[in-house]
């Protein structure tokens with residue numbers, strides 16, 4: 001049983017944030033939503049105790065930070081939201097680093113600090129890793145997304161210097177049928193033209209949304225949790241096996257391979273980074289903490305994600 005807490009969530013209107021806030025509210029926690037647009041957030045994510053307008057600059061929002069036990073920072077411009085122009089790459093980076101810096105600066109000024117800070121990150125931290133299994137001790141990569149994660153985590157780690165227990169969740173591909181990578185994969189399968197993304201041997205480290213939220217809750221509640229955690233299920237799959245399983249679950253063939261260079265032509269630089277040059281990440285720290293995955297294997301995870309109505 002967890003103690004009732006007051007939890008501040010940024011990015012509460014996003015895929016992970018909505019699911020997290022619902023679970024926090026369901027277990028009796030008081031949720032404080034930090035959002036760029038409180039009116040919209042109230043509609044998208046009802047039921048929070050407070051909706052606070054905030055941005056990456058010092059402001060009135062700092063008072064609300066002093067009232068909470070935990071901060072979960074999920075906000076950031078969507079990685080796959082738009083083509084990666086130089087301006088959008090800067091937005092991807094700065095929407096994470098500057099917001100994290102603002103939160104930690106406010107913690108430094110606060111009379112009362114939260115006891116735990118959970119900050120989002122990605123397994124993109126490790127850069128392209130081929131077949132090598134990567135746990136949380138692996139060094140960072142050098143591509144654009146790795147640099148974003150390194151800078152983002154660097155800002156988050158300043159909270160640890162203030163004595164706030166700090167956790168970074170390096171998330172993999174979150175399975176959801178309405179938003180994110182899986183949602184985008186569904187259409188070709190539904191049109192009978194689904195298949196692996198070539199070469200197909202690249203690893204996809206995925207996690208069911210319930211486990212992503214479960215791991216964040218565990219990191220809020222468990223005082224032993226600190227530092228980076230890979231937010232991935234224990235059995236990553238090669239893309240060709242992921243695609244075959246998805247086809248089976250949907251009752252559709254997985255036969256038409258999608259060449260990586262075609263994706264690169266359509267999506268630009270983000271295609272290799274998000275779909276091809278991936279990581280075989282393993283959740284060593286979650287397992288060491290005793291976190292029990294609700295969905296440790298892919299097929300039941302996909303069946304549950306695709307059956308979900310909300």
Ligand SMILES: NC(=O)c1ccc[n+]([C@@H]2O[C@H](COP(=O)([O-])OP(=O)(O)OC[C@H]3O[C@@H](n4cnc5c(N)ncnc54)[C@H](OP(=O)(O)O)[C@@H]3O)[C@@H](O)[C@H]2O)c1
Pocket residue numbers: 010011012013014015016017034035036037041074075076077078079091095120121122123170171172173174180181
């Ligand atoms: N989903 C995944 O598969 C995955 C994988 C790896 C890492 N992650 C990381 O986990 C975090 C949460 O993921 P998610 O999928 O839930 O994200 P999401 O659905 O894209 O939502 C992120 C939230 O961030 C805020 N936001 C959007 N654009 C912004 C901008 N330009 N500047 C500042 N804030 C902005 C929005 O909240 P408001 O409008 O309410 O302010 C939005 O609801 C993200 O930082 C993401 O990078 C996710």
